[in-house]
Amino acid sequence: MNFAFSDEQEQLRDAVRKFLEAKSPSAEVRRLMETTEGYDEAVWKQMAQELGLQSLHLPEAHGGQGFTFVELGIVLEEMGRVLLCAPYFSTVALAANAIMNAGSDEQQGAFLPGIAAGETIAALAFTEPNGKWDASGITMEAQGNGDSYTLDGTKMFVIDGHVANQIVVVARLSGTNGEDGISFFSVDGDASGLTRTPLATMDQTRKQARLDLSGVAATPLGDPGSGWAALSKTLDQAAVCLSNEMVGGAQKVLEMSVDYAKVRVQFGRPIGSFQAIKHKCADMLLEVESAKSAAYYASWAAAEDNEELPVVASLAKAYCSDAYFHAAAENIQIHGGIGFTWEHDAHLYFKRAKSSEILLGDATYHRELLAQRIGI
Amino acid sequence: MDFTDTPEEAAFRDEVRTWLGEHLVGEFAEIGGRGGPADETSWDARVEWERILGRDRWVGLSWPEEYGGRAANFAEQVIFNEEYAKANAPARVSFFGEQLFAPTLIAYGTEEQKRRFLPKIQSIEEFWCQGYSEPNAGSDLSNIQTRAVLDGDEWVINGQKVWTTLAHRAQWCFVITRTDPDAPAHKGISYMLVPMDQPGVTVRPLRQMTGTAEFNEVFFDDASTAKDMVLGEVNDGWKVAMATLGFERGTAFLSQQLAFQGELAELIEVAHKNSATDEATIRQRLAQAYIGVQIMKYNGMRMLTSLKKGALGPEASIGKLYWSTWHRDLGELAMDVLGPESQIVVGEPGDDYALNELQRTFMFSRSETIYAGASEIQRNIIGERVLGLPREPKIESAPKEKT
Structure with missing residues (x-):
């Protein structure tokens, strides 16, 4: 039994942290969050070419490095820590995993090398205006047969859908319900009949788009109609990835709170010497450390691709969502008035915490999912 | 990161399992694993059982071999506790001697003191x-x-x-x-x-x-x-006293996680039987309790791994705060799962006040957030010694009473 990162994994963390500290300081986050695209093209290329981040856990046969979800989790944690503005989660944690889970080897060979090289930005379009995260939320129907399908309808809340060159769309065969008939399709970002509308987002560091599809030509990924298992797995893997990203943000706001509590003086003493503040920080530490344990363990389960994954994915998503939001909210409270200003970064983390909590289903949703998965 | 047994660990697990299979039979198997170190149910039989454990050196597992121990590392201690809990073996009677005093004695005692006391702790002759x-x-x-x-x-x-x-x-x-x-x-x-x-x-x-x-x-x-x-x-002696408290807050809780897991499983069974699982809020709370007890295990494993590199410090307070809060919440949830039934005690009016296990958890867990350092003290320790927040200014204390 060994619950620690290896020296190589720690070196990866160090390298990513150094890179992100240089490329994604607060000023850069604030610049990019005001843009419609929401990322820096040059940094995106450097991520791929200098650090190989997009190719990290992709198979070596398709241009990847063959690392696991543990390494991917480390990278996402570091990105969450600095609120990196880039279509990484959408491309790697959502779309690439969907392609690996749903697509044939040939299809993986067609799509993954572009992602690995940083040339493709990809998105996973599965949610719709109904805002549901389960199979019942997927109502878009696919018409066609063989390699030739068309899609009509609307996808909502699509992370980075407005900048993706390749969009993995989840739809269902007409006349199917629930988990039956779920299908994956690949659609070009500039496909005819596809209208992409960037949405103004509360969390400006993570962009979302609305996609209206009208007779859009779509290539099936895998066998149409039998995609639920692949989607369910993709969502579990994404929940694990997001949990790790949230842990990075949660650790950062804890540090912000503790640093401030040591230097901010009121009533002639640092506010951190008051138990009211000290105990808040202690509770935050307990929750952040627990969130790390859950997220890291979930990364391992995802890396092993073992039978524990569905349970620990929901477990981690539920716990990390609550822990991050609580920590981000307490961070504002501990900072007092300054924490409520636009100028201070506290609100950026607070907003990211909320958007991450909602994304892929909130804590309540995942607790219920967990209850079902453990037979309650 | 790897949660499977190494070959050495697998061999050790096998040894524990085999030993328990051979010895945990008859009246000992009937005692069951409920109850903590303070529980006196089936005391005499548990003492007899633990003497057999001690005879075969399962008491004092982590002690150096020169004092009769097996010098078991943390992973082996976890394996022993896992197998012990899985076998539903009797709750241990020698907690204060074996788990708190002995490690302190090994760290601070003279050779003569160790020779005098450790054997009788292991043989369950002295509590x-x-x-x-x-x-x-x-x-x-x-x-x-x-x-x-x-x-x-x-x-x-x-x-x-x-x-x-x-x-x-x-x-x-x-x-x-x-x-x-x-x-x-x-x-x-x-x-x-x-x-x-x-x-x-x-x-x-x-x-x-x-x-x-x-x-x-x-x-x-x-x-x-x-x-x-x-x-x-x-x-x-303050330093020595704090070392004991460190053992009490730290490694001791590891053996509890599995017992807690068992308690939750029983509660879920009760909730199924009385249809409490039909209620969304109860489902949420049961799932939350499950999340909590699993994370207790993950936290424990992370702590153990870091222990291999050094000694457990004030981080032990995180574990103590965590498990005591979790168990208290479980007791409250148990009452809500039982509903009105939770308010009825077995027996007739006027009989001894005899709580069932869930009622006992509800009550007894109120002591757990107090003993071995109240939760508020743990938060002070975490704040000051883990996070480095400043201490409260000292108030000139009243002169100590002299006797």
Whole structure:
């Protein structure tokens, strides 16, 4: 039994942290969050070419490095820590995993090398205006047969859908319900009949788009109609990835709170010497450390691709969502008035915490999912 | 990162499993694993069982081999506890001796002291109790006023201890006493080993809200112990006392996680039976409890891994705060799962106040967020010693009462 990162994994963390500290300081986050695209093209290329981040856990046969979800989790944690503005989660944690889970080897060979090289930005379009995260939320129907399908309808809340060159769309065969008939399709970002509308987002560091599809030509990924298992797995893997990203943000706001509590003086003493503040920080530490344990363990389960994954994915998503939001909210409270200003970064983390909590289903949703998965 | 057994660990697990399979039979198998270190259910049979454990060196697992232990590392201790819990083997009786006092003794005792006490802890011939808290020294433990004065070859001890678990079963007590009343609070304390069977020691049971009396008051009226029965240096006992507390807050909780997991599984079964699982809020809380107990395990494993690299420090407080809060919440959830049934105690009016296991968890868990350092003290430790937040300014304390 060994619950620690290896020296190589720690070196990866160090390298990513150094890179992100240089490329994604607060000023850069604030610049990019005001843009419609929401990322820096040059940094995106450097991520791929200098650090190989997009190719990290992709198979070596398709241009990847063959690392696991543990390494991917480390990278996402570091990105969450600095609120990196880039279509990484959408491309790697959502779309690439969907392609690996749903697509044939040939299809993986067609799509993954572009992602690995940083040339493709990809998105996973599965949610719709109904805002549901389960199979019942997927109502878009696919018409066609063989390699030739068309899609009509609307996808909502699509992370980075407005900048993706390749969009993995989840739809269902007409006349199917629930988990039956779920299908994956690949659609070009500039496909005819596809209208992409960037949405103004509360969390400006993570962009979302609305996609209206009208007779859009779509290539099936895998066998149409039998995609639920692949989607369910993709969502579990994404929940694990997001949990790790949230842990990075949660650790950062804890540090912000503790640093401030040591230097901010009121009533002639640092506010951190008051138990009211000290105990808040202690509770935050307990929750952040627990969130790390859950997220890291979930990364391992995802890396092993073992039978524990569905349970620990929901477990981690539920716990990390609550822990991050609580920590981000307490961070504002501990900072007092300054924490409520636009100028201070506290609100950026607070907003990211909320958007991450909602994304892929909130804590309540995942607790219920967990209850079902453990037979309650 | 790897949660599977190494070949050595797998072999050890096999050895434990085989031994338990051969020995945990008959009346011992019927006792079951419920109850914590303070529980006296089936006491005599549990003592008999644990003597067999001790004979085959499963008591004192982590002690050095020269003192009869197996020098088991943390992973092996976890494996032993896992298999022990899976086998539903009897709750241990020697917690205070084996888990708290022995590691402290190994760290601070003289060779003679180790040779004198460790064998009898392992053979379950001598039980220990912990003489820390006093009526005026709870969270502020360094305010203890029990006095010890050297008179020739003996220490003469006067004072009162409270919350002394299983004092009525113990032959020995590790007591913190004030040996220099003029020194600052932390500086004049000594860690003494005191025999319980003497005229100067009176044990009085303290009936708790559970209706039972696992805790006691202990009165020392000119009680005595030999001059060399001090662990560490005279007046330097605070450090030793804190080491014991570290063991109590730290590794000891690891064995609890599996018991807690079992309690939750039983509660889920109850909830299925009475259809409480139809209610969305109960489902949410059961799932949350499951999340909590799993993370307790993950936290434990992370802590163990870091322990391989060094000693457990103030981080132990995180574990203590975590498990005690979780267990308290579970007790509250259990009452809500049971509904009105939770309010009925077995027996007739006028009978002994006999709680069932879930009711007992609900009640007893109120003590767990208090003993071994209340949750508020744990938060102070985490804040100050893990996060490095400033201490509260010292208030000039009132002069210590002199006896």
